[in-house]
Amino acid sequence: MVRAWYMNREEGDQRKEHQCDPPRPVTLDYLQKLGVLYFEIPVNEDGYYDKEKLQKIRDDRGYNYEDVVDCSPTTLPNYDDKLKSFFREHLHADEEIRYCVAGSGYFDVRAENDEWIRIEVVPGDMIIIPAGIYHRFTLDEKNYIKALRFFCGDPVWTPVNRPADDHAARVDYLRKFQSA
Ligand SMILES: CSCCC(=O)C(=O)O
Numbered sequence: 001m002v003r004a005w006y007m008n009r010e011e012g013d014q015r016k017e018h019q020c021d022p023p024r025p026v027t028l029d030y031l032q033k034l035g036v037l038y039f040e041i042p043v044n045e046d047g048y049y050d051k052e053k054l055q056k057i058r059d060d061r062g063y064n065y066e067d068v069v070d071c072s073p074t075t076l077p078n079y080d081d082k083l084k085s086f087f088r089e090h091l092h093a094d095e096e097i098r099y100c101v102a103g104s105g106y107f108d109v110r111a112e113n114d115e116w117i118r119i120e121v122v123p124g125d126m127i128i129i130p131a132g133i134y135h136r137f138t139l140d141e142k143n144y145i146k147a148l149r150f151f152c153g154d155p156v157w158t159p160v161n162r163p164a165d166d167h168a169a170r171v172d173y174l175r176k177f178q179s180a
Pocket residue numbers: 069071086096098105136137145146147
């Protein structure tokens with residue numbers, strides 16, 4: 001089950017939870033209003049999961065590309081730079097789809113009022129971050145995650161750093177989800 005909360009405004013270690021005091025949890029319903037979708041496909045201790053359930057989501061959403069991102073210094077090329085760029089606030093022209101199969105981490109997305117919402121992903125969690133939402137990713141204190149990445153068509157992972165308010169995906173996102 002996915003956990004999400006508004007972050008406090010304290011600087012310091014990005015790998016910590018940054019819960020408010022008292023905590024301000026965020027529901028899946030609210031994430032959905034922001035265009036962030038969540039699916040659960042449980043992973044057992046041996047790393048097995050229901051391939052058919054995954055395939056059904058892939059088919060329903062048109063994801064025909066899949067690869068693995070294994071965030072450890074030996075398996076992720078340019079580890080330090082990558083982790084830095086993951087945590088720089090950015091958007092993409094396309095959905096960012098990640099299915100966590102081992103380890104854990106945090107996806108942060110901007111709420112309507114521009115506050116950060118932190119979404120924890122653990123094995124079994126699939127998160128879909130919509131095109132045009134400002135977001136970032138960090139490892140947590142356990143310092144490891146392995147996730148499957150999906151894409152519709154030829155993958156483009158390019159981050160567009162904030163500010164990108166005139167980007168077509170941003171304009172489209174605001175129209176669809178945050179009609180402010
Ligand atoms: C959990 S996958 C690692 C993060 C990532 O791939 C990304 O932010 O693009």
